[in-house]
Amino acid sequence: MNRMLRELGLTAMIAAVVIVPMFGLHLDSENGFLEISTNWFQALTFLAAALALRATVLLSHKFPRPKIKHQAFRVFVDNPEWSVWAGRVMIVIAIALPFLPFVDRRLLDVATLILTYVAMGWGLSIMVGMVGLLDLGYAAFYAIGAYAFSLLAVDYGWSFWAALPVVIAVCCLGALIVGGPILRLRGDYFAIVTLGFAEIVRLTLINWQSLTHGPDGVTGIPRPSVFGMATFNMGEEGLPQFSDWLGIGHDPMQRLIFMYLLLLGFALLVMLLIGWLRRSTFGLAFEAIREDEIAAQAMGINRPVMKLFAYVMAAIIAGIAGAFFAARQGFVSPESFNPMESFIILSIVVLGGMGSRLGVVIAAMVLIGLPELFREFAQYRMLAFGLALVLIMIWRPQGLLAHRRPTQTLTVDKD
Amino acid sequence: MALLNVENLSMVFGGLVAVDGVSFRAEEGKITSVIGPNGAGKTTLFNCITGFYRPTSGKIICRTHGRDFDLTGMAGHHIVRQAGIARTFQNIRLFPAMTVYENMLVAEHGRISALATLNPKRYAHEVAKSRALARSWLERMDLFPYANSRADALPYGIQRRVEIARALCTSPTLLCLDEPAAGLNHTESEGLAKLLLRITKEFNVSILLIEHDMQVVMNISDHIVVLDYGRRIAEGTASEVSMNPDVIKAYLGEDAHAA
Numbered sequence: 001m002n003r004m005l006r007e008l009g010l011t012a013m014i015a016a017v018v019i020v021p022m023f024g025l026h027l028d029s030e031n032g033f034l035e036i037s038t039n040w041f042q043a044l045t046f047l048a049a050a051l052a053l054r055a056t057v058l059l060s061h062k063f064p065r066p067k068i069k070h071q072a073f074r075v076f077v078d079n080p081e082w083s084v085w086a087g088r089v090m091i092v093i094a095i096a097l098p099f100l101p102f103v104d105r106r107l108l109d110v111a112t113l114i115l116t117y118v119a120m121g122w123g124l125s126i127m128v129g130m131v132g133l134l135d136l137g138y139a140a141f142y143a144i145g146a147y148a149f150s151l152l153a154v155d156y157g158w159s160f161w162a163a164l165p166v167v168i169a170v171c172c173l174g175a176l177i178v179g180g181p182i183l184r185l186r187g188d189y190f191a192i193v194t195l196g197f198a199e200i201v202r203l204t205l206i207n208w209q210s211l212t213h214g215p216d217g218v219t220g221i222p223r224p225s226v227f228g229m230a231t232f233n234m235g236e237e238g239l240p241q242f243s244d245w246l247g248i249g250h251d252p253m254q255r256l257i258f259m260y261l262l263l264l265g266f267a268l269l270v271m272l273l274i275g276w277l278r279r280s281t282f283g284l285a286f287e288a289i290r291e292d293e294i295a296a297q298a299m300g301i302n303r304p305v306m307k308l309f310a311y312v313m314a315a316i317i318a319g320i321a322g323a324f325f326a327a328r329q330g331f332v333s334p335e336s337f338n339p340m341e342s343f344i345i346l347s348i349v350v351l352g353g354m355g356s357r358l359g360v361v362i363a364a365m366v367l368i369g370l371p372e373l374f375r376e377f378a379q380y381r382m383l384a385f386g387l388a389l390v391l392i393m394i395w396r397p398q399g400l401l402a403h404r405r406p407t408q409t410l411t412v413d414k415d
Numbered sequence: 416m417a418l419l420n421v422e423n424l425s426m427v428f429g430g431l432v433a434v435d436g437v438s439f440r441a442e443e444g445k446i447t448s449v450i451g452p453n454g455a456g457k458t459t460l461f462n463c464i465t466g467f468y469r470p471t472s473g474k475i476i477c478r479t480h481g482r483d484f485d486l487t488g489m490a491g492h493h494i495v496r497q498a499g500i501a502r503t504f505q506n507i508r509l510f511p512a513m514t515v516y517e518n519m520l521v522a523e524h525g526r527i528s529a530l531a532t533l534n535p536k537r538y539a540h541e542v543a544k545s546r547a548l549a550r551s552w553l554e555r556m557d558l559f560p561y562a563n564s565r566a567d568a569l570p571y572g573i574q575r576r577v578e579i580a581r582a583l584c585t586s587p588t589l590l591c592l593d594e595p596a597a598g599l600n601h602t603e604s605e606g607l608a609k610l611l612l613r614i615t616k617e618f619n620v621s622i623l624l625i626e627h628d629m630q631v632v633m634n635i636s637d638h639i640v641v642l643d644y645g646r647r648i649a650e651g652t653a654s655e656v657s658m659n660p661d662v663i664k665a666y667l668g669e670d671a672h673a674a
Contacts, residue, residue, distance in 0.1 A: 284524050285521065285524040287510065288521045291511055291512055292509070294504070294508060296521070297466075297492060298504070299521045299522055300522065302492045409514070409563050410563055
């Protein structure tokens with residue numbers, strides 16, 4: 001009982017530190033003056049709720065845990081057959097989504113955003129999941145891709161499809177230049193340098209005004225054409241409007257659906273690439289490096305080159321995702337690529353379970369979809385985000401779907 | 416020229432001379448052992464041969480398939496792929512989360528050139544060849560039943576065998592084993608000794624062996640090199656080496672002979 005009181009006292013103290021400034025104090029602006037008003041009732045309610053939650057958790061330790069249900073669920077989740085089927089069902093739903101009756105602009109827009117993050121999550125999982133290198137600055141290539149396309153389109157009038165190969169080349173070159181020296185670093189050192197690289201990219205975007213338009217960002221980015229055959233941009237010369245081209249009525253949804261399908265196509269390509277990589281000799285080499293670098297070298301694997309190869313591939317995927325992001329938004333600014341962006345992509349990979357393709361999709365839906373759909377509760381978004389991370393780390397520290405399926409199996413009956 | 420020729424090899428770390436002007440040869444089709452008390456520089460020697468360290472001075476020449484390779488300046492992965500020198504480690508270094516079969520197949524990557532992956536027909540052919548090779552090593556090393564289990568779930572003795580089989584999957588001409596009998600019980604190390612003899616006689620892979628288990632070393636070695644404080648103090652057959660007063664002194668201390 002004594003211990004419990006001590007625990008509760010500690011909880012109250014920690015909770016008060018967080019809750020009082022967040023809920024107890026409000027900043028009001030009246031007649032151009034800022035005033036602080038207090039709302040003790042609200043603060044106390046939240047404090048009581050926090051204490052009640054802690055007390056429940058403490059009490060629950062005194063009783064045996066209901067193991068059976070948990071275990072059954074684990075068997076269900078870790079069953080590879082299940083995830084294969086779930087993946088197929090999801091692909092079908094994803095293809096059908098824009099044509100479902102209840103889907104509105106907003107949902108489709110969120111789904112497109114989720115797809116961007118799914119593709120990037122898969123791209124980063126090459127580095128983090130397969131090669132085992134913690135990349136904290138993945139958004140750097142997202143930014144480079146987005147800006148490469150935006151600047152080519154706005155300042156030089158390139159079309160999306162003409163700019164795409166250049167975007168890929170720029171990301172490839174960037175990854176080679178940066179990756180060459182930093183991939184020699186191991187573990188934490190590599191992680192820190194990537195974090196620094198992302199910041200350098202962001203600060204360059206803010207300060208190199210003559211090239212990047214500085215902190216104001218780039219506006220008026222054109223939408224991608226329908227593979228050079230029709231356009232969604234008003235007043236663009238040479239190409240017919242999409243609705244005229246097909247001879248159907250004009251509907252702003254058409255552009256959103258096209259954008260969604262483009263992203264879906266891209267994500268599916270990345271998915272196939274990851275699947276192929278995992279089964280190829282490159283996948284074996286990547287995993288060998290993750291498992292034991294020294295032994296991998298002793299098996300004849302060229303470590304620096306393989307790591308660079310993974311880094312370049314991940315960078316290209318992020319770059320293309322960035323170009324799509326810019327084309328979807330029509331606007332980019334350096335603030336779209338702050339460190340939080342890298343952390344969110346990393347969280348998607350870690351929470352999804354390293355190397356699990358389906359896990360990344362689920363994590364992206366939870367971490368990107370839910371906050372977007374519940375924008376009304378904007379001020380609690382980060383709170384919910386944190387809560388989700390804590391819960392998943394308690395419940396499944398290895399990630400939602402972390403079962404590693406062998407990529408190669410030896411069948412005995414082949415003789 | 417012998418398969419492996421180490422000439423006047425030295426490795427210095429700061430002020431510490433770990434290997435001091437060591438020369439020896441490892442002949443083809445033979446088991447050559449390197450022994451010596453703890454800290455004598457045996458593993459450092461291995462790391463120089465297999466490209467993990469760049470020696471301070473001296474030469475390591477390897478004659479594989481009629482070609483001479485100077486290992487002192489070669490990248491680690493080239494030493495495995497071109498010169499055909501594979502190794503195991505003192506503390507087992509498997510790829511723990513991967514299955515035994517996948518551990519074997521990592522060698523595949525070294526064998527298939529990046530260009531071959533662009534040619535689907537050749538790629539499929541190469542992959543099939545490597546898989547057949549991996550399979551045959553699993554069978555020859557009696558590891559077939561463990562093929563699809565995770566490497567870290569296996570007993571220690573079997574992990575040792577997996578590591579040797581994995582090294583053999585790179586199709587080496589010289590297999591360097593760093594204390595393969597460490598941590599094995601008496602029966603297991605007898606089995607290991609038989610296995611090593613089979614590897615040289617039947618599968619035609621020469622062996623360079625570091626070992627503390629004298630039973631194993633004395634029974635199977637064709638040639639023994641003794642190191643102490645980084646220098647070669649003796650060399651010869653098992654009986655020659657075990658009679659050598661310097662060797663006895665190094666192992667048992669100064670007064671052992673008199674006592």
